[in-house]
Structures are given as structure tokens and as C-alpha cells.
Amino acid sequence: MRSPVRSYLLSLHESVSGADPFADHRLSRLRTAAAPEPESDPNVLYGADPTRIGIAMTTADGHTYGVGDSEVEFSIQSISKVFVYALALMDSGFDVVDSKIDVEPSGSAYNDISSESGSGRPKNPLINIGAIAAASLVRPAPGETVFSRVLATMSACAGRELRLDEDVLAADLRDGAHNRGLSWFLSSWGIIDGDPTTAFEDYTRQCAVTVTAVDLSVMAATFANLGVNPLTDERVFTEEVVERVLSVMTTCGMYDDSGDWVATVGLPAKSGVGGGIISVLPGQLGIATFSPPLDQHGNSAKGIIVHEEMSEDLGLHFVRAATVGRSSIRSHVTVDYSNSTVRRPAEADAVLAEHGDHAHLIELVGDLQFSGFEAVARLIGDLEDPLCVVLDFTKVDDLSRVTIASLHRLARAMSEAGIALAVVDADGLLAEHVEAMGIRSFAYRYAALSWAEDIVLRRYGDESCFYDPEYTHAPMLDSLEAQHRAVILDHLVKQRHRKGEVIRAIGADFDGIRFMRAGEVCTYSADGDLLAVLRAGTTFGEFALNPDGGQPFDMIATSATTLDFLPADAIDRIGIEDPAAAAALWRSITVNGYTRLAQAVRGEAQTQ
Incomplete structure (x- = not known):
């Protein structure tokens, strides 16, 4: 670049x-105005x-x-x-x-x-x-x-x-x-x-x-x-x-x-x-x-x-200049290490594990002046074969006009080099400039990381790496034999939730399994930290079966969401009426649960 x-x-x-x-x-x-002009002859x-x-x-x-x-x-x-x-x-x-x-x-x-x-x-x-x-x-x-x-x-x-x-x-x-x-x-x-x-x-x-x-x-x-x-x-x-x-x-x-x-x-x-x-x-x-x-x-x-x-x-005049530029970069990671917590198919996880180092997250901090942003631009210029970069301004206190002008130049250079750029700008520091810069802006880090992951998946993956935005039934059930899947589908109840509605609260007893057909649900810890983002094609509810007190996370709809709900009493009936279908269901739920647990642990680690 x-x-x-x-x-x-x-x-x-x-x-x-x-x-x-x-x-x-x-x-x-x-x-x-009072300064004398130089002599006419150099x-x-x-x-x-x-x-x-x-x-x-x-x-x-x-x-x-x-x-x-x-x-x-x-x-x-x-x-x-x-x-x-x-x-x-x-x-x-x-x-x-x-x-x-x-x-x-x-x-x-x-x-x-x-x-x-x-x-x-x-x-x-x-x-x-x-x-x-x-x-x-x-x-x-x-x-x-x-x-x-x-x-x-x-x-x-x-x-x-x-x-x-x-x-x-x-x-x-x-x-x-x-x-x-x-x-x-x-x-x-x-x-x-x-x-x-x-x-x-x-x-x-x-x-x-x-x-x-x-x-x-x-x-x-x-x-x-x-x-x-x-x-x-x-x-x-x-x-x-x-x-x-x-x-x-x-x-x-x-x-x-x-x-x-x-x-x-x-x-x-x-x-x-x-x-x-x-x-x-x-x-x-x-x-x-x-x-x-x-x-x-x-x-x-x-x-x-x-x-x-x-x-x-x-902005170098000593009355404007800030502190040493090296302190402006708080952290630098790639999406194979720091993921968006958006639940994805296993095929996507494999692609991101192998190629996620082509998507970068750079977290900035403090008051950004020229020398601090120069260090950021140099870091990006030294990256090996990047597809995209996310600059997180969440912990930035102030942006000078010089930094904004520098970001304009950086965005132009990255565009010419074919490198996508996005910012996390929860406070709207760049709200008046992102359109002119031609860059994406997100209020939340997970959304920007999801954007970066999508870029990697489109480059190195295929259609199997993406869930559809809406499903007629849960993809998790596709692994079941047809007769067993039919038994489960007969017991599903459709549910709809408004944006902001709490679907599952911490401590609630197990009440069944939910299969997402459309929308978005976010998982939050007791401290309010975002742990995972679930979208159409994913499943949740099984973690409430833990022996330590029921539902471990708050589950909140962050958009209008449609679910297929398999109640706990229906699962019990299937276990009595069709043990083979019940065993196949629990096998699929277990595999899904281990995947979700690993992702939740990674998400928790990223908040530390």
C-alpha cells in the first residue's frame, strides 16, 4: 500500500x-503580517x-x-x-x-x-x-x-x-x-x-x-x-x-x-x-x-x-501537539484470534481459522494527533496481504482536524491498494466524514468484525460458509434422518419477538430449544458484556440444562426475530414416543452446544 x-x-x-x-x-x-519579506536576490x-x-x-x-x-x-x-x-x-x-x-x-x-x-x-x-x-x-x-x-x-x-x-x-x-x-x-x-x-x-x-x-x-x-x-x-x-x-x-x-x-x-x-x-x-x-x-x-x-x-x-505546533504517537495503538489482532462472536456454520469457522489473519482489528486510544495516526498508517502499510482493516475508535477521546485529514489520505491509499476499511465509531466522531471517505462505520465492534469476517469468507469460502437470512426450518435438523426430522418438526411452535425483548433471562430454568428462522439475538453476561451474536440458522436454549442454576446468559432480541420453539414437555413426549428421534435430536444438540460453548468462551476472553 x-x-x-x-x-x-x-x-x-x-x-x-x-x-x-x-x-x-x-x-x-x-x-x-509584520514579518519582513526576504531579500529579492537569493x-x-x-x-x-x-x-x-x-x-x-x-x-x-x-x-x-x-x-x-x-x-x-x-x-x-x-x-x-x-x-x-x-x-x-x-x-x-x-x-x-x-x-x-x-x-x-x-x-x-x-x-x-x-x-x-x-x-x-x-x-x-x-x-x-x-x-x-x-x-x-x-x-x-x-x-x-x-x-x-x-x-x-x-x-x-x-x-x-x-x-x-x-x-x-x-x-x-x-x-x-x-x-x-x-x-x-x-x-x-x-x-x-x-x-x-x-x-x-x-x-x-x-x-x-x-x-x-x-x-x-x-x-x-x-x-x-x-x-x-x-x-x-x-x-x-x-x-x-x-x-x-x-x-x-x-x-x-x-x-x-x-x-x-x-x-x-x-x-x-x-x-x-x-x-x-x-x-x-x-x-x-x-x-x-x-x-x-x-x-x-x-x-x-x-x-x-x-x-x-x-x-x-x-498540527505540529507545540501548543496543539499531543503525546507520543506510539501510545495511540492499544491493540492489534486478527479475526482468527478475535472473532465477532457471530454464530456461523462449521465451514465458516474453518475458513476463518485458516485465513482470518487477512482481516485486522486495530484498537486506538487517547487523543489522536498526526504522529499517533502516522504510527497507525505505517502499521497498516506493513501488513502482509491484508483484505480489510477495522479501526476501533471507541476509546479515542478526541480527533483533531489533522487526524481526520490523515484518515482521508489513509482511506484513499487503502482504496487504491484494494484494502477495505471500516471504523467502530460509537460516539459519532467521524459521522460527518465517513461518506466522503468512502468507508463503513459501525456503532459496535462485533458488527465491524462480522463485516470483516464476511470479506474473508467471500474471498476464501463458498456458500456453505453463510446462513441464509431466513430459514423455513432449523439447519441443525438437516443432519437428522428424514423420519426423525419429521417428528421434531411436528412439535415446533412459532414465536415472534420484538427488538429489545428479553427472550431468556439469567437463572431461568430450561424450557426448551429455540431454532432461529430470522432476526438477531445477542447473548450477554451478568456484567453486560456481549458474548455472542446469533442469527438465522442458529440454535439456543440448551445451556439452561447446566446443573449450577439454569440459564447462564441473557438472550435479547436485537431486531425483530422469528423462532421455532421446541418446548421441554414436547422433548419429553418425543423421548417416550420415539426414543430414536429423541436420541438423534440430543446428539445434534450436543454437537451444537459444544460449538456454542467454545465460541462463548472465546467471546468472554475478548472482554478481559
């Missing part, structure tokens, strides 16, 4: 690729191809989506600052780092001398002057260099070994007079002890590391996953360090555009002049883009649009 998330990213890539972010009317519908560094654009997203459980130029390599540049700041906190501790670098937004360009009056302390670690100071606070182990420790740490975040681009390094060292001057400024204030050349060179090297958008999305997801790489399960940073870094990224990550970014995108982020941007939705996912043309703030112009669109379309 085509992934609805990937389809969304491809559509977004196409629309942004063809847009001019420097036109008078930008594609983005989200920038605040700035492209390092000879990059300005037509490139890549989008990547990695979830907190380690699944990556990439479209466009998401695997094209480019230099990480200032995005490296967040990882080196985290490393400085790990190595030197919060007190030391805070004494050297503040955490306040600078309100000025990334290369300004933004420092505290009277102390020279940089305003934050995500502008150049603060990042050079952070590089000086990395403490390598014996035998290590600062840069080897930085590279190893960034590689651990990416889940693969990254490398230094020597050509970019040479260009940055050649043209790095301004940053060299910033490092001497730091030395003059004692922020860096002694000659700051080493700190300048280490900072320049960290910016020249080569990455892809896919790499950056994994690195961002390591922050989203509280410092643990979701692909390798390696802990890179402590939770306390991640909390600090994401806080600074929120307020300072986009330089003098940070305020507008928070208002429109609402995610901790960091940009780099190599054309990359990362953003993090804590607990859920990391996003990365690559597009070389820069705006007046030094941020990727098209990258900003992608993040804005994704935040709006997928």
Missing part, C-alpha cells in the same frame, strides 16, 4: 519545488544547486520518510551548533557553560557580536560567537581531539559515520576572518582562556561536516526521543541536556527570525547556511529540509515554507 504520509510529503515537495519564495506573494499562508553558498530540495522526517520510534533530494550531501554548518552545545553541557556541566554563554535571544544576525555588556558573555550558543565559546567547552578524553569527539557525537546522533568535507573546511578557514575576530573577542573577555585559535578551528571544522536531510531528520529525532537515537537505541545525551537544548532552539534557533518562526511553526529548530533546517516535536518526530537558497536571515527560504506547511497541515 502506498504510504499516505509519503504521499503527503511528495505532494508538499512538488508544490514547494515550483514556488518562488522570493516573490511578492509567497506560497506560505502563515507568516505574520543567496546560495558553496556552489550548491539552487534547484535542490529535500524533505525528511523521522519518528521517535525510528521510521524515516524521505522525498526529493533528501539524500543529497551538503555541509551541516550552523546546525552543528545544537549538538556541540549539548556536548559542552555534557562535558563541562551546566554551571560552567552558563557562566560562559547566556541563553537569551540575540535579536540580531547570526554573525553579530551579540554579547552581554560588562562581561562579554555571548547572548546564546546558537549564534556564531556563542557557538565558538561552546566549542571551547568540549572536553575530549585522552587520545581524542575536540573535533573527533564532536564528529563521533554527531555520528551517533545520525546513526552512521559522518565525514568532514575538506573543500568546505578550506573555504571557511580562508574566509573566516570575521569568526576569527569573534574568537579573539571572547579571549579578551576571558570567555576562552588564552589563544582562541584552536576553538575557532574546531568550530569551523564542525560546520564543515557533511550530512543529508535524512541524516539530519534522524539527528533531530534523537532530540525528540530524549537523547536516544531511535534507530540504534544509543543514548547520546541526557534528558536534562535535551530539555535545555530544545528550549534554546525554540527561542534562538532561527536567529533574528526566531519570533516569527515560533508564532508560525512552533517547533524547536535550527538552520544552517548550507541550506538545511531541522525542527523537533518532542516525543514524536524530527523534520529536516535541504534547499540552498537563503533569505535575509541566513535561513533556507523554501525550507521555511516546508516547515510552516507541515506544522499547519499536520
